[in-house]
Amino acid sequence: MCLGIPGQIIEIIDEQQMLAKVDVSGVRRQVNIACIVDAQHPVTDCVGDWVLVHVGFAMSRIDEAEAAKTLALLEELGEVEEELRTMRASGGAP
Secondary structure, rough: OOOEEEEEEEEEEEOOOOOEEEEEEEEEEEEEOOHOOOOOHHHHHHOOEEEEOOOOOOEEEEEEHHHHHHHHHHHHHOOOHHHHHHHHHHHOOO
């Protein structure tokens, strides 16, 4: 199952290419943040944002409380471990 999993942007890797490093429950992964950037929220303002990550893209910004609720629910459903295994297998660093 593919789903959006919450993560926090911890670093901008390439401002021009709109690439950032996101921490998802301890797994750090490069993602494209083009979907969450606009004139009012440029790339440089994204560090610290909580986002929903899906197939290497930050699809939307969410608040920290929503991220925590979503992670807790996914953990209850057993989905987080599967997604983290997939992320690690595809090059995410622990």
